[in-house]
Amino acid sequence: MSDVPASPASEFRDGLVELLPAMVAAAPIALLYGAVATGKGLSPLEVTLSSALIFAGGAQLAAIELWTVPVPIAALVLSTFLINARYILMSASLAPKVAHLSFGGRLIGFHVLADENWALAERRAASRRITAAYFFGSGAVFWVNWVAWSWAGTVLGPLLGDPRRFGADFAFTAIFIGLVAGFVTTSRAGLVVVASAAAATAAHLALGSPWHVLAGAFAGMAAAVLAWRPDAEGETA
Amino acid sequence: MSLDPVTLLAILGMALASYGCRLTGLLLGGRLALAGRAKAALDAIPPAVLTAVIAPTLLATGWPETLAGAVTILAALRLPLIGVIATGVAAVVVLRMLAA
Numbered sequence: 001m002s003d004v005p006a007s008p009a010s011e012f013r014d015g016l017v018e019l020l021p022a023m024v025a026a027a028p029i030a031l032l033y034g035a036v037a038t039g040k041g042l043s044p045l046e047v048t049l050s051s052a053l054i055f056a057g058g059a060q061l062a063a064i065e066l067w068t069v070p071v072p073i074a075a076l077v078l079s080t081f082l083i084n085a086r087y088i089l090m091s092a093s094l095a096p097k098v099a100h101l102s103f104g105g106r107l108i109g110f111h112v113l114a115d116e117n118w119a120l121a122e123r124r125a126a127s128r129r130i131t132a133a134y135f136f137g138s139g140a141v142f143w144v145n146w147v148a149w150s151w152a153g154t155v156l157g158p159l160l161g162d163p164r165r166f167g168a169d170f171a172f173t174a175i176f177i178g179l180v181a182g183f184v185t186t187s188r189a190g191l192v193v194v195a196s197a198a199a200a201t202a203a204h205l206a207l208g209s210p211w212h213v214l215a216g217a218f219a220g221m222a223a224a225v226l227a228w229r230p231d232a233e234g235e236t237a
Numbered sequence: 238m239s240l241d242p243v244t245l246l247a248i249l250g251m252a253l254a255s256y257g258c259r260l261t262g263l264l265l266g267g268r269l270a271l272a273g274r275a276k277a278a279l280d281a282i283p284p285a286v287l288t289a290v291i292a293p294t295l296l297a298t299g300w301p302e303t304l305a306g307a308v309t310i311l312a313a314l315r316l317p318l319i320g321v322i323a324t325g326v327a328a329v330v331v332l333r334m335l336a337a
Contacts, residue, residue: 025318025319028319028322042244043239043240043241045239045240046239046240046241046244046245046248049240049245049248050248050251050252053248053249053251053252053255054248054251054252054255055255056255058283058287059251059254059255060251062286062287062290063247063251065290065291065294066290070243071243071244071247073243073246073247073250076247076250076251077247077250077251077253077254078254079286079290080250080251080254080255081254081257081258082282082286083282083283083286083287084254084255084258084259085258085279085282085283086258086279086280086282086283087255087258087259087262088258088259088261088262088265089262089271089279090262091258091259091260091261091262091263091265092261092262092263092265092266092268093262094262095262095263095264095265095266096266099266106263107260107263110259110260110262110263111256111259113259166326166330167325167326167327167329167330167333168326170294170302170305170325170326170329171322171325171326172291173291173294173295173302173306173309173325174309174312174321174322174324174325174326175318175321175322176287176288176290176291177291177306177309177310177313177321177325178313178318178321178322179287179318180284180287180288180313181310181313181314181321183283183284183287184284188277189281189284192281192284192285192288193284193285193288195285196284196285196286196288196289196292197288197289197292197295197296198292199289200288200289200290200292200293201292201293201296201297204292204293204297205293205297209293212289212290212292212293213286213289213290214289215289216285216286216288216289216290216292217282217285217286217289219285220281220282220284220285220286220288220289221278221281221282221285223281224277224278224280224281224285225274225277225278225281227277228273228274228277230273
């Protein structure tokens with residue numbers, strides 16, 4: 001930490017350097033999202049618009065997995081809300097640490113808040129004041145990165161042909177497995193995953209899509225509530 | 238460049254659900270402090286929903302997908318996300334060829 005106030009340019013540069021690994025990791029996921037969404041019948045404009053306005057990787061991948069014709073709007077919105085409900089807590093945690101920035105800026109800045117840049121901002125806030133150049137700069141770059149690679153996927157997808165042929169449809173499943181593994185740090189979290197998988201599969205066989213998402217969500221939450229013990233306070237399930 | 242009204246409605250609905258969560262957190266600020274069972278239930282939502290979305294693909298599609306899923310889970314225990322994706326895709330392509 002230095003006593004000299006950092007210049008906006010160096011703050012912006014700091015943000016980029018911290019964000020670069022997350023940008024590189026997001027690129028192939030966005031490419032795949034664009035390619036598979038195109039395969040499901042979405043136009044390049046629709047794909048690009050969805051990445052720009054929704055800006056939530058996990059929820060967008062889930063939406064494309066659930067996407068059928070006619071479009072199940074209620075199921076898509078519900079799934080998006082459930083997957084993104086964590087942003088309520090994440091935003092609430094970060095909000096006091098950026099309260100000195102302009103309100104209009106925060107209204108836009110929080111739209112481009114994702115897991116990666118949220119974690120980076122929280123880490124930075126622990127040691128120094130978050131500046132506008134850092135927060136809005138890295139947010140804008142992360143947003144452009146996600147939207148641009150999603151669009152690139154709509155161009156690349158049709159050139160590659162049927163995603164199933166080279167297993168691209170299963171890449172979604174693999175991404176989700178990787179994401180879930182990141183959440184499973186305790187045996188209680190493992191129980192959540194097992195309960196959700198069992199309930200979702202049963203609901204899918206009995207009722208079909210999209211009921212499996214709701215069944216899995218509630219089974220997982222029920223497992224977490226039942227497995228909760230007072231001694232586990234502070235342990236994230 | 239086509240924009241289907243139903244698709245647009247779905248995108249706007251999902252955008253509202255996403256931004257609604259972020260905005261709620263921003264406006265609540267430091268006032269929201271969940272603890273105990275309520276926090277456990279909320280923490281469980283992301284992994285539970287992500288699992289639910291892929292569970293039918295893994296468990297009720299066919300043995301190539303189920304087996305490839307098992308290989309991918311093993312990969313997820315030790316590899317970074319890119320490695321997990323590569324392993325899963327390679328496994329499903331090979332297993333589907335064997336099944337065909």
